[in-house]
Amino acid sequence: xxxxTQTPSHQVTQMGQEVxxxxxxxxxxxxxxxxxxxxxxxxxxxxxxxxxEISEKSEIFDDQFSVERPDGSNFTLKIRSTKLEDSAMYFxxxxxxxxxxxxxxxxxxxxxxxx
Amino acid sequence: xxxxxxxxxxxxxxxxxTVAFNCTYSNSASQSFFWYRQDCRxxxxxxMSVYSSGNEDGRFTAQLNRASQYISLLIRDSxxxxxxxxxxxxxxxxxxxxxxxxxxxxxxxKP
Numbered sequence: 001x002x003x004x005t006q007t008p009s010h011q012v013t014q015m016g017q018e019v020x021x022x023x024x025x026x027x028x029x030x031x032x033x034x035x036x037x038x039x040x041x042x043x044x045x046x047x048x049x050x051x052x053e054i055s056e057k058s059e060i061f062d063d064q065f066s067v068e069r070p071d072g073s074n075f076t077l078k079i080r081s082t083k084l085e086d087s088a089m090y091f092x093x094x095x096x097x098x099x100x101x102x103x104x105x106x107x108x109x110x111x112x113x114x115x
Numbered sequence: 116x117x118x119x120x121x122x123x124x125x126x127x128x129x130x131x132x133t134v135a136f137n138c139t140y141s142n143s144a145s146q147s148f149f150w151y152r153q154d155c156r157x158x159x160x161x162x163m164s165v166y167s168s169g170n171e172d173g174r175f176t177a178q179l180n181r182a183s184q185y186i187s188l189l190i191r192d193s194x195x196x197x198x199x200x201x202x203x204x205x206x207x208x209x210x211x212x213x214x215x216x217x218x219x220x221x222x223x224x225k226p
Contacts, residue, residue: 043153043216045214056213058213091159103149103161104212105161106158108158
């Protein structure tokens with residue numbers, strides 16, 4: 001069964017450093033998302049991406065964040081200058097044609113720890 | 116404001132029990148509704164979509180009341196493997212479908 005994959009599974013970084021989180025969505029999916037979950041809190045929407053551009057972004061997704069689909073398979077989330085409060089689990093998700101009315105398939109997540 | 120509220124629990128029940136979870140959402144124009152399950156430190160996984168007419172999948176029954184902006188999940192004959200956090204999830208509109216999650220209700224099924 002196809003699945004969303006994410007790398008790395010755990011990333012530790014120093015405050016102020018840039019990080020890139022990588023995702024490979026399911027191959028025939030068209031809509032891509034990033035969510036985050038701070039430990040003990042709810043899953044929060046960050047950004048949606050369709051047709052090679054951002055569709056919608058939340059208040060969390062400020063200028064420090066960017067997304068890219070550089071090669072038709074990878075979907076990346078970049079945090080330019082990490083803060084302590086960026087420590088969280090970051091989930092990538094994708095959904096097939098039909099978009100958000102359908103199930104979103106989540107990757108296993110990248111645990112980001114900012115020291 | 117787009118919000119999804121759930122009773123956080125925990126619900127501690129014996130095997131074989133029936134347990135019900137409730138959820139309310141803030142926007143009457145909401146389009147799609149889901150229950151996801153999340154195991155500790157894992158990704159959310161779809162348990163079932165919730166349809167206006169209500170729907171059942173084995174031991175799981177989901178109901179939607181649009182007038183009251185209320186969603187429920189009923190689990191019959193609980194199994195140990197049902198222990199997890201159950202997330203009420205709403206797509207507040209649009210095909211882009213960014214999901215708004217409730218904080219989740221933790222279920223612990225004991226032998």
